[in-house]
Amino acid sequence: MFAVLKTGGKQYKVQSGDVLRVEKLAADAGETVQFNDILMVGGIVGTPTVAGAAVQAEVIDQIKGDKVIHFVKRRRKHSSKRTKGHRQQLTLLRITEILEKGGEATGVKAALGAGSVSAAAVVAAEPKKGSAKKAVAKSAAKKSGGGNDLKQLSGVGPALEKKLHEAGVTSFAQIAAWTDADIAEMDEKLSFKGRIEREGWVEQAKKLADG
Template sequence: MFAVMKTGGKQYKVQSGDTLRVEKLAADAGEKVQFNEILMLGGNTVVVGAPLVDGAAVQAEVIDQVKGDKVITFVKRRRKHSSKRTRGHRQQLTLLRVTEILAEGAGATGVKAAVGAGSVAAAAPAPEAAAKPAAKAAAAEGADDLKTLSGVGPALEKKLHEAGVTTFAQIAAWTEADIAEMDEKLSFKGRIEREGWVDQAKDLISK
């Protein structure tokens, strides 16, 4: 029997005994996790979900937390002559071994559901998180118009505000690590450097 499961925004066709790498999960080596988003089951009878197969699951044992192969990105800033940078990135992954494919009864197994590491952080905010909306609203009163930056529209400006970025001075002070972190938060990898936000912010402050 095989199953087509979904995790980390990707689909995987797996069988019992398969080893695979998926987007990082909140689990330690040796733990058993269960994937409940099953799109299809195959074997003697093929079952296609609508969109998921009710009661089906894939169970797996976490072997280790690993990093993927290094991916090299080359960034050339628009309208900035001789301004370019090459940097590498290694995606954090979880190495799994599939132990069992369940056609039914997924809800009664007692095995914890596989959850992405980022989802856990979002689901368990820090105690002071409740006070953040008021703080952001107060900060917004003295905020700069971030839409002045190339490539920033109302939706992206809102995301920046939610991340606590409200002024050009903050952007002008970003380090490479800050840029990499913000790329992840905004889900627009490379845009900050491609549009030259840091240089634009510095120019706007100096005016």
């Protein structure tokens, strides 16, 4: 029996025992993974996939494909040429089992592409120093009724107010309580180094907060 599975944006026709290379999967050598996007199995054609069908495979190794050279040269452009090499990261698999139904109940790890969860997303999800304090401040600002009109501060327009909101700053009281370290951090976030002290935001915020 054969099946047609989809992974990494490509389709593969496979049978039990076949060895194939696919776009890199998030799995280690020796693990068993299961493909659930099955377009065809035996004589059953999916619409677009076959419900309950699955293909299981053993990960043999994580490898790299052949080196590909990209050479670009522009006509009539002096010394305008570029050479770049690339080796695609791949996963070597051996097909172990093809299931016409019951694939959703096997409990085998799903075959997910390594790019499904990027390194950047993992880093972004990691808690950073002071993030808990900022989250509490942001939550408190939301509960207090949506904060103040930060555009009352000198030099703050709609775009800059939006950046402040994204950083969790929504009230004059928050700005009035900024320390030197907070000001330096916000300078970096807003890309306006020295502007907070130059415009006197902290002093303005203290007066506005007092009414």
